[in-house]
Amino acid sequence: SAVISQKPSRDICQRGTSLTIQCQVDSQVTMMFWYRQQPGQSLTLIATANQGSEATYESGFVIDKFPISRPNLTFSTLTVSNMSPEDSSIYLCSVEDHHAVYQETQYFGPGTRLLVL
Amino acid sequence: GENVEQHPSTLSVQEGDSAVIKCTYSDSASNYFPWYKQELGKGPQLIIDIRSNVGEKKDQRIAVTLNKTAKHFSLHITETQPEDSAVYFCAAKRTSYGKLTFGQGTILTVHP
Numbered sequence: 350s351a352v353i354s355q356k357p358s359r360d361i362c363q364r365g366t367s368l369t370i371q372c373q374v375d376s377q378v379t380m381m382f383w384y385r386q387q388p389g390q391s392l393t394l395i396a397t398a399n400q401g402s403e404a405t406y407e408s409g410f411v412i413d414k415f416p417i418s419r420p421n422l423t424f425s426t427l428t429v430s431n432m433s434p435e436d437s438s439i440y441l442c443s444v445e446d447h448h449a450v451y452q453e454t455q456y457f458g459p460g461t462r463l464l465v466l
Numbered sequence: 467g468e469n470v471e472q473h474p475s476t477l478s479v480q481e482g483d484s485a486v487i488k489c490t491y492s493d494s495a496s497n498y499f500p501w502y503k504q505e506l507g508k509g510p511q512l513i514i515d516i517r518s519n520v521g522e523k524k525d526q527r528i529a530v531t532l533n534k535t536a537k538h539f540s541l542h543i544t545e546t547q548p549e550d551s552a553v554y555f556c557a558a559k560r561t562s563y564g565k566l567t568f569g570q571g572t573i574l575t576v577h578p
Contacts, residue, residue, distance in 0.1 A: 350512075353509075390571075391568045391569065391571050392510070392568045394565060394566075397565075441509055454500070454515065455500065455566055457502070457509040457510045457512075459508060460508070
């Protein structure tokens with residue numbers, strides 16, 4: 350299975366600032382995703398990070414607020430811009446591993462715990 | 467789109483008992499159903515998954531069953547241990563469609 354690391358693991362930020370979260374995978378993967386998990390809640394997909402093109406955002410999430418980069422097949426960043434306390438969440442990087450045709454499996458990183466004051 | 471309902475939201479058992487968590491899904495085209503365990507302060511960890519060409523899959527104390535006709539699938543944990551205490555999430559998707567839809571999560575507490 351893919352090994353995923355995220356930086357930072359946690360941060361406390363002031364409102365109005367921005368934070369960039371990094372995601373590194375130990376192998377090349379086609380699909381990378383970013384999720385948000387608000388306190389005590391389930392996982393919500395923010396966007397799919399596409400290598401070499403703009404990310405695909407889910408309803409309710411916009412590029413100006415959550416810009417994403419995907420420069421290669423092992424790395425992606427998510428920026429949370431102009432933060433407010435409502436952005437306090439766990440942000441999770443996820444990758445899809447295609448070990449066989451129609452046999453993909455999705456793995457998650459350890460998460461970045463963000464608190465906005 | 468897909469909708470996944472998960473029950474119960476909390477489950478408390480004694481060590482050694484069995485635990486069952488159930489999920490229903492709405493999209494009859496979904497054919498991949500993973501289960502994740504999330505411990506406090508960690509990311510979700512895949513513990514078992516099932517694809518629609520099988521009805522049951524087992525891995526030691528953990529098993530998952532799938533009923534495609536009724537559109538529901540369940541996680542079974544036998545001989546529970548305190549280290550099984552965590553939040554468990556079910557999910558569903560269509561293979562190669564790219565998007566997992568998650569249930570709301572179940573907080574499992576195993577009392578020694």
